Amino acid sequence: MKDFKNKNGFITGAASGIGRSFALALAKRGMNLYITDINIDGLEKVKLELEKRGVKVFTGKCDVSKYDDFEKVANDFYEKMGEVDLLINNAGISIGMDMLNIDLEVWQKVIDTNLSSIIHSIKAFLPRMVKRGSGHIVNIASGAGILGIAEPIPYIASKFGVVGLSETFFARLKNLGINVSVIVPAWVKTNILVIDADKIQYPPKLLKDFGKEKLDTAYTTLMDTIAEGAISPDDAVEKYIEGIEKNQLYVFDADFYLELLKVKGEDPKQYENFLVEGLVNRGKKFREHFHNLGINIEDYM
Numbered sequence: 001m002k003d004f005k006n007k008n009g010f011i012t013g014a015a016s017g018i019g020r021s022f023a024l025a026l027a028k029r030g031m032n033l034y035i036t037d038i039n040i041d042g043l044e045k046v047k048l049e050l051e052k053r054g055v056k057v058f059t060g061k062c063d064v065s066k067y068d069d070f071e072k073v074a075n076d077f078y079e080k081m082g083e084v085d086l087l088i089n090n091a092g093i094s095i096g097m098d099m100l101n102i103d104l105e106v107w108q109k110v111i112d113t114n115l116s117s118i119i120h121s122i123k124a125f126l127p128r129m130v131k132r133g134s135g136h137i138v139n140i141a142s143g144a145g146i147l148g149i150a151e152p153i154p155y156i157a158s159k160f161g162v163v164g165l166s167e168t169f170f171a172r173l174k175n176l177g178i179n180v181s182v183i184v185p186a187w188v189k190t191n192i193l194v195i196d197a198d199k200i201q202y203p204p205k206l207l208k209d210f211g212k213e214k215l216d217t218a219y220t221t222l223m224d225t226i227a228e229g230a231i232s233p234d235d236a237v238e239k240y241i242e243g244i245e246k247n248q249l250y251v252f253d254a255d256f257y258l259e260l261l262k263v264k265g266e267d268p269k270q271y272e273n274f275l276v277e278g279l280v281n282r283g284k285k286f287r288e289h290f291h292n293l294g295i296n297i298e299d300y301m
C-alpha cells in the first residue's frame with residue numbers, strides 16, 4: 001500500500017502506544033481513521049489529536065477478545081466510512097507468571113486478546129475486502145512470535161499464532177488483491193512495558209525487609225534495564241509504515257531477529273543454545289538490577 005491520502009484505516013488498541021502512533025502517522029499522511037480500544041477516555045484524547053491533522057476520525061469501543069464488539073464496530077465503520085483500505089490489528093496484552101503458576105483464566109485472556117482478536121477481525125472485515133479485491137491487513141505480532149525465549153509464556157503462544165495466521169493469510173489473499181503484513185516489534189517504549197506497582201503482590205518477607213517504596217522503585221524501573229535500547233513508538237511506526245509501503249510480509253524494527261532466524265535455519269544446535277542462554281541472560285539482568293539496588297533477590301525467590 002503506497003498512498004494513504006483519503007483512504008480509510010481501522011485500528012484496534014489505538015488509545016496508546018503503537019496503535020496511537022500508527023493513528024497519528026497515518027493521519028499525517030491524510031488517512032481517515034476509525035480508531036477503537038477498551039480505553040474510551042484515551043481514545044477520545046487521540047481523536048482530538050488526529051482531528052488537528054484535518055482528517056475524518058470516528059471512535060468505537062471494541063474489546064477485541066469479543067466477536068460481538070467487532071461486528072458492531074465493523075458495521076458502524078461501513079456505515080460511516082465505506083470500505084476498509086488498511087486494517088491494523090494492534091491491540092494486545094502481555095501477562096502471565098512463571099511457568100508452573102499460570103492460571104487457566106490468564107491463558108484464556110491472553111489467547112483471546114492477542115490471537116482470537118485477529119480471527120474476529122478477519123471474520124468481520126475479510127468478506128467485503130475479498131469482494132472488493134483490495135486492502136491491506138496488518139497484524140502486530142512480536143519478537144516473541146518468532147523466538148521462544150521471552151516471557152510470559154501465554155504471550156509467546158499467542159504471538160506465534162499471530163505470525164502463523166499472517167503467513168497463511170498472506171499466501172491465501174495475495175492473488176485476491178489483498179496484502180498482509182506482520183509487524184515484529186522488539187522493544188518499544190509503551191505502556192505494555194510499564195509495571196504497575198499497585199498490582200504487584202510482594203512476597204511478605206521481601207516487603208518486610210525492604211519496604212513498599214523501595215520495592216516499587218525496583219520493580220517499576222526493572223523494564224528500563226531489561227528493555228535497554230527500546231525505541232519510541234513514533235520512530236517504530238515510521239519503520240513499520242515503510243514496510244507496509246513495500247507490501248512486505250515481515251516488518252522488523254531490529255536487525256538481530258533476521259540474524260537469529262538465519263541461525264535457526266542454518267545451525268540448529270547453535271539456535272538451541274541461544275534459546276537456553278537467552279533465557280539465562282535475561283535472568284542475569286533481572287538479578288543484577290536488584291543487586292544494584294542492594295536487594296539480593298535470589299534469597300526471596
Ligand SMILES: NC(=O)c1ccc[n+]([C@@H]2O[C@H](COP(=O)([O-])OP(=O)(O)OC[C@H]3O[C@@H](n4cnc5c(N)ncnc54)[C@H](O)[C@@H]3O)[C@@H](O)[C@H]2O)c1
Nearest residue numbers: 013016017018038063064091092142185187188190191192
Ligand atoms: N511495546 C513493545 O515493546 C512491544 C513489543 C512487541 C509487540 N508489541 C505489541 O504491540 C501491540 C501494541 O502494544 P503497545 O506496546 O502499544 O502497548 P500499549 O499497552 O501501550 O497499547 C495497547 C493498547 O491495547 C488496548 N487493549 C488492551 N486490551 C484490549 C482489548 N481486549 N480490546 C481492545 N483494546 C485492548 C489497551 O487499552 C492499549 O490502548 C501489542 O499487540 C503488543 O503485543 C509491543
